[in-house]
Amino acid sequence: xxxxxxIELKNICVTFKEDKRDVHAVDHVDLNVDxxxxxxxxxxxxxxxxxxIRVINLLQRPTNADASVKVNGTDLLGLDASKLRGERRxxxxxxxxxxxxxxxxxxxxxxxxxxxxxLSKADRKKRVAELLELVGLTDKADDYPAQLSGGQKQRVGIxxxxxxxxxxxxxxxxxxxxxxxxxxxxxxxxxxxNRKLGLTVVLITHEMDAVKRICNRxxxxxxxxxxxTGDLLQIFSQPEAPLTKDFIxxxxxxxxxxxxxxxxxxxxxxxxxxxxxxLGYQGESTDQPLITELYRRFEVSANILYGxxxxxxxxxxxxxxxxxxxxxxxxxxxxxxxxxxxxxxxVLKSGTEEVSVHD
Amino acid sequence: MIDFLTKIMPNxxxxxxxxxxxxxxxxxxxxxxxxxxxxxGILGLILGIALVVTEKKGILANAVVYSILDKIVNIFRSIPxxxxxxxxFPLTQLLVHTTIGPKGALVPLILGSAPFYARQVQNTLVQVxxxxxxxxxxxxxxxxxxxxxxxxxEGLPDLIRTSVLTIISIIGLTAMAGAVGAGGLGYIxxxxxxxxxxxxxxxxxxxxxxxxxxxxxxxxxxxxxxxDHS
Numbered sequence: 001x002x003x004x005x006x007i008e009l010k011n012i013c014v015t016f017k018e019d020k021r022d023v024h025a026v027d028h029v030d031l032n033v034d035x036x037x038x039x040x041x042x043x044x045x046x047x048x049x050x051x052x053i054r055v056i057n058l059l060q061r062p063t064n065a066d067a068s069v070k071v072n073g074t075d076l077l078g079l080d081a082s083k084l085r086g087e088r089r090x091x092x093x094x095x096x097x098x099x100x101x102x103x104x105x106x107x108x109x110x111x112x113x114x115x116x117x118x119l120s121k122a123d124r125k126k127r128v129a130e131l132l133e134l135v136g137l138t139d140k141a142d143d144y145p146a147q148l149s150g151g152q153k154q155r156v157g158i159x160x161x162x163x164x165x166x167x168x169x170x171x172x173x174x175x176x177x178x179x180x181x182x183x184x185x186x187x188x189x190x191x192x193x194n195r196k197l198g199l200t201v202v203l204i205t206h207e208m209d210a211v212k213r214i215c216n217r218x219x220x221x222x223x224x225x226x227x228x229t230g231d232l233l234q235i236f237s238q239p240e241a242p243l244t245k246d247f248i249x250x251x252x253x254x255x256x257x258x259x260x261x262x263x264x265x266x267x268x269x270x271x272x273x274x275x276x277x278x279l280g281y282q283g284e285s286t287d288q289p290l291i292t293e294l295y296r297r298f299e300v301s302a303n304i305l306y307g308x309x310x311x312x313x314x315x316x317x318x319x320x321x322x323x324x325x326x327x328x329x330x331x332x333x334x335x336x337x338x339x340x341x342x343x344x345x346x347v348l349k350s351g352t353e354e355v356s357v358h359d
Numbered sequence: 360m361i362d363f364l365t366k367i368m369p370n371x372x373x374x375x376x377x378x379x380x381x382x383x384x385x386x387x388x389x390x391x392x393x394x395x396x397x398x399x400g401i402l403g404l405i406l407g408i409a410l411v412v413t414e415k416k417g418i419l420a421n422a423v424v425y426s427i428l429d430k431i432v433n434i435f436r437s438i439p440x441x442x443x444x445x446x447x448f449p450l451t452q453l454l455v456h457t458t459i460g461p462k463g464a465l466v467p468l469i470l471g472s473a474p475f476y477a478r479q480v481q482n483t484l485v486q487v488x489x490x491x492x493x494x495x496x497x498x499x500x501x502x503x504x505x506x507x508x509x510x511x512x513e514g515l516p517d518l519i520r521t522s523v524l525t526i527i528s529i530i531g532l533t534a535m536a537g538a539v540g541a542g543g544l545g546y547i548x549x550x551x552x553x554x555x556x557x558x559x560x561x562x563x564x565x566x567x568x569x570x571x572x573x574x575x576x577x578x579x580x581x582x583x584x585x586x587d588h589s
Contacts (some may be wrong), residue, residue, distance in 0.1 A: 057497055081501070088499035099490035102589040103512050112508070113498050144588035160498075170497075 006168060006200050007033040007056055007071050013064040014051050014224075025051040026062075027224035033202055033217075035167070038194050040211035040232075041204040042247055043221035049204040052221065053170055056202065057091045058084060072167060089116065092161030096173035098153040100145040106156050107132065107141040113163035131159040135189065151182035158189065162197075169193070171203035175210055183207075187214050208251045212236070216313060220244045232312055237282055237344070254278075254319050257306040258348070261321055264305075270351035274325040276305075277335070280344035282317040290341060300326035300334040321348075368559035374551055381547055381560070385567060387461045388543040391533040392571070395468040396526050402473040403525070406432065407480025408506055414485075418492065418502050435474040440532055443467050444539050464533070464541030472529050479521040487513045516587035523579030527572050534568065544568050 014026040025048045033039045043049050054060035055069060058076050062069065069076045076087055100109050110128045119127060132138045135155040145153055154174055161169055171190065175183040191214040193199045205211060211218055211232070219229040220243055227241040239245045249255040258278075261267055267276055294300045306321040324331050338345050365372045376382045406428060412418050413425040438446065444467045451458050451466040487510055495509045511518070534545025544564045552561035 059493060059496055085499040085501055088497060091497070093494065093497040095490055095494060097488075097490050099488065099494035101491055101509065101513055103515060103586060105588075112495075115504065115508070116499065146589050157494075160494075164498075 003034045005032050005070075006035040006037075007031065007202065008068070009052075009055060009070075010068040011064065012052065012055050012062045012067050012069070014048070014055065014060060015063045024048075024224045026055070029224070029226055031219065031226065031229075033200060035200055036194070036198055037217050038191065038201045038203070038215045039217045039219070040215035041202070041219045041221055041226075042206065042208060042211050043204075043243075044206055047221045048224040049221050050172055053172055053202060053204050056168070056170055057088050057093065085116075089164040090166045090168070092158075092164070092166040092169040094154065094157045094161050094169065094171050094174045096176050098145070098150075098157045098177075100153055100156055100160075102145055104144075105141065106137060106143050106145070106148070109145065109156055110159045110163055113160045117164060127163065131163055134162070134193075135159045149182075150178050151185060154178065154182075154186050155189070158186075158193075162193070162199075166199075168200045168202065171201060171205075173205060174203065176205065176207070183210065184213070190214060208247045212251055212310065212312060220247060233282065233315060233317065236310065236312055236317055237280055252308045252310065252319060254306070254308055254321070257308075257321060261305050266323065267349065269353050270323070270349055271325070271353050272351045273328045273331055274323055274351035275331055275335070275347050276321070276323050276349040278346040278348055279320045279322055279338065280318070280346070281342070283315050290338065290343065294324070294334050294337070297337065298326060298330040298334045300324050300330050368563065370551070370557035371559050371563045374547070374557075374560060379542075379547070379551075381544070381563065381567070384542065384544045384547040384564070387541070388530070388533050388545070388568070388571070391461045391464055391468060391536065391541065391543060392526065392530050394465055395472055395529050395533070398465070399469040399472040399529070400476060400522065400525070402469065403476030404480055406473065406477035407484065408510065410477065410481040411484040411510065412502060412506065416489070418496070418505055432474040432477050435470060436478065438471075440467070440471045440535055441538070443471050444536060459540045461542050464536035464539075468529065468532055468536060471532055472525060475528065476522075476525045479525055480518065483517045483521050484510050484514045486517065516583045516589070519579055519583040519586070523576055523583075526575050526579075530568060530572060530575075 009029065009031040012026050012029045013024065016023045016025055029052060031052070041049050041052065051060055055062055056071065058069065067077070071087065071091065074087060076084060079087060101112065104112060107128050110131050111124055114124050114127060117124070129138070132141055135158050137152060137155050137159065140148065140152065145156065148156070157174070169190070175186050178186060187210055190201055190203070194201055203210070203215070215232050217230070218232050218235045219226045220241060221227070222243050228235065228239070228244045235244060236248060239248050245255065270276060291302045294302055301324070303323040303325070304320055305323065307318065309316055309318045324334055326334065335345055335347070361372070371381065374380055410425065410428055410432070413421040413428065415422070447467040447470055448458050451463055454466055455462050457463045491513060492505060492509060495505050533541070533543050537543045537546030538549060540546070544567055548561050548564035551557055552564060
């Protein structure tokens with residue numbers, strides 16, 4: 001798919017005045033989303049994600065004069081109020097707390113989005129039925145929001161957001177109020193809509209699991225800035241910013257495992273010729289019987305202390321914490337061999353204690 | 360039947376119809392309540408909506424307009440109604456060309472009840488979930504659609520409840536207006552019942568006012584329950 005930018009945010013600043021103090025909720029951010037992306041912005045609460053995402057449809061205006069907000073090639077900041085409202089209809093939005101109208105039935109909540117769609121009554125009815133079917137809620141048409149579960153309410157929110165056939169769907173923590181199982185179902189629905197309708201999705205979340213499940217691109221946000229952006233695989237396999245590593249650890253638990261491993265006696269007293277390494281591999285390199293090969297070629301034994309395997313966009317990404325033991329020379333050769341096999345090797349600790357006489 | 364009624368409440372039967380009769384009083388009370396509710400209600404609703412949309416986080420936030428409206432409401436709400444009746448005399452004369460009778464009472468009644476209702480409307484509508492307002496903005500709707508299709512629709516059940524409260528307080532005000540010659544059941548209860556020691560008239564007038572109040576309350580509750588799906 002040719003990368004065609006659909007959302008281009010340039011030099012966005014949002015500054016709030018709070019007790020005479022300036023709070024930089026969004027601080028000089030550039031964000032580019034390509035058509036067909038599922039773009040995840042991840043960060044802790046207070047990082048400015050919600051503010052940033054609202055700039056896309058100008059529910060929040062940048063507070064600096066030299067900001068630029070282009071969606072679908074249109075400069076939104078240059079539009080008058082009525083044209084801007086027209087553009088907003090092409091950007092669907094879903095919310096953490098669903099924001100449905102309590103006084104309207106499910107069908108009417110979806111229909112509410114079609115007020116300015118210039119459809120006949122019959123066409124509106126048809127469109128509502130289509131949308132409810134799309135999200136699997138046909139049988140709930142006459143219910144009211146209060147009768148629905150959280151996941152069902154979010155489905156209504158999605159149906160409403162898609163009513164005007166938008167190119168873009170913005171998701172503001174849409175799964176944060178849902179239980180894990182429902183979260184997965186909603187995320188899968190978003191991924192499905194992305195494939196079926198070519199919908200570009202921008203989602204913000206504090207859950208790395210959500211990003212990992214459906215996003216192809218990721219931005220990590222902290223204190224109003226994007227500290228790291230990239231492809232999901234790249235971010236996962238070579239995270240650079242400390243915050244990115246923190247977030248990835250919330251789903252791989254690698255750092256926490258390492259902390260535990262470091263407490264073990266075998267690691268504290270690592271012998272000469274032994275090394276503690278972190279092995280990272282992805283895609284085809286996982287197909288090789290690496291561990292066996294190490295022993296066959298170099299007589300180096302591998303003791304796996306912790307392992308994590310993720311399937312990201314169909315590609316396996318693995319991380320192992322391993323102690324390699326052999327003669328110092330052989331261990332060195334083994335490390336070189338693994339690098340040749342496109343396995344990333346990070347030596348965490350080399351043994352220093354002399355080999356004690358074996359009993 | 361008439362004999363029995365004459366026996367237990369002679370003054371009521373005697374003063375039932377005719378000039379200044381109880382029947383006429385019922386009509387006058389209903390007349391004042393109806394027009395005050397209608398005109399005061401519309402004014403109060405507009406004022407209340409204006410307060411909600413112009414306040415700090417409103418969809419048409421405007422600090423100057425808000426503070427002016429806010430002060431007007433506060434001033435009119437602070438004037439005791441009996442005094443307002445007198446203060447409003449010149450304006451009443453100007454607008455309806457009389458200061459007595461039910462018609463003459465309308466101006467002060469409206470001046471007294473509209474700001475009260477405006478505050479009620481404001482308090483009700485600010486409770487409409489701001490997230491729902493935001494979602495309507497995200498759907499590309501302007502202030503008019505948001506006011507009519509979101510605020511007034513989502514706030515309707517509570518709006519009905521506060522309206523009932525306001526109507527009941529208007530009924531109370533009409534009785535007070537009776538004291539300065541506006542007529543109605545309050546006037547009859549005071550001038551014929553209290554001042555002439557005809558206790559049966561006081562009781563019947565009270566009862567009739569209660570009946571009106573209960574009917575308003577009952578219909579309001581019924582309607583509110585019908586539109587409330589939360």
